[in-house]
Amino acid sequence: AQSVTQLDSQVPVFEEAPVELRCNYSSSVSVYLFWYVQYPNQGLQLLLKYLSGSTLVESINGFEAEFNKSQTSFHLRKPSVHISDTAEYFCAVSPPNSGAGSYQLTFGKGTKLSVIP
Amino acid sequence: EAGVAQSPRYKIIEKRQSVAFWCNPISGHATLYWYQQILGQGPKLLIQFQNNGVVDDSQLPKDRFSAERLKGVDSTLKIQPAKLEDSAVYLCASSIPTGGTANEKLFFGSGTQLSVL
Numbered sequence: 001a002q003s004v005t006q007l008d009s010q011v012p013v014f015e016e017a018p019v020e021l022r023c024n025y026s027s028s029v030s031v032y033l034f035w036y037v038q039y040p041n042q043g044l045q046l047l048l049k050y051l052s053g054s055t056l057v058e059s060i061n062g063f064e065a066e067f068n069k070s071q072t073s074f075h076l077r078k079p080s081v082h083i084s085d086t087a088e089y090f091c092a093v094s095p096p097n098s099g100a101g102s103y104q105l106t107f108g109k110g111t112k113l114s115v116i117p
Numbered sequence: 118e119a120g121v122a123q124s125p126r127y128k129i130i131e132k133r134q135s136v137a138f139w140c141n142p143i144s145g146h147a148t149l150y151w152y153q154q155i156l157g158q159g160p161k162l163l164i165q166f167q168n169n170g171v172v173d174d175s176q177l178p179k180d181r182f183s184a185e186r187l188k189g190v191d192s193t194l195k196i197q198p199a200k201l202e203d204s205a206v207y208l209c210a211s212s213i214p215t216g217g218t219a220n221e222k223l224f225f226g227s228g229t230q231l232s233v234l
Contacts (some may be wrong), residue, residue, distance in 0.1 A: 044160070
């Protein structure tokens with residue numbers, strides 16, 4: 001079984017400041033790692049994912065996350081946030097090639113990022 | 118491309134009543150998921166379908182919850198009878214299974230918010 005811990009339920013940050021949203025996971029097997037974002041009144045959207053290869057993965061809107069196997073972490077970072085980044089961010093894990101070949105995600109409780117003008 | 122459609126958007130019922138939610142996945146998506154998201158928590162997988170067959174329903178409270186996907190396209194999730202603790206957002210997601218490869222992605226609907234009074 002897997003579990004995900006997001007240590008911060010809310011993170012306020014000023015516009016153009018850097019931000020880090022923390023995620024730690026627990027699993028007895030190797031996992032795939034994901035960050036999803038939920039903007040107000042919208043559905044969950046995939047932000048980025050780590051499956052294998054380079055431990056640093058990037059999204060198209062400037063976020064990046066680094067897989068650290070020894071610390072079982074997958075923290076999300078952005079060097080300069082914008083008002084439009086205000087949303088709730090969920091870290092998730094999945095065992096590789098689970099079930100019918102599709103991901104079975106276990107989510108953390110989420111971190112609400114509030115960008116202050 | 119049309120997204121995952123869910124209805125109703127909101128539902129308020131009294132405990133012990135029954136309720137049903139509907140989901141229409143993206144055309145061609147063989148895999149369909151129902152997730153339950155309780156306030157302050159991350160989404161929890163309830164059931165996963167591949168076409169009209171159940172892949173995983175280990176976390177579905179089968180004494181009161183049921184789900185079906187008779188023709189392998191749209192799906193309904195039913196609760197009968199509802200309890201106060203069923204108050205949550207019920208999310209539907211769909212994907213094309215590709216054996217867990219890097220190209221696979223889940224698409225989420227906006228959810229149905231259920232309040233049980």
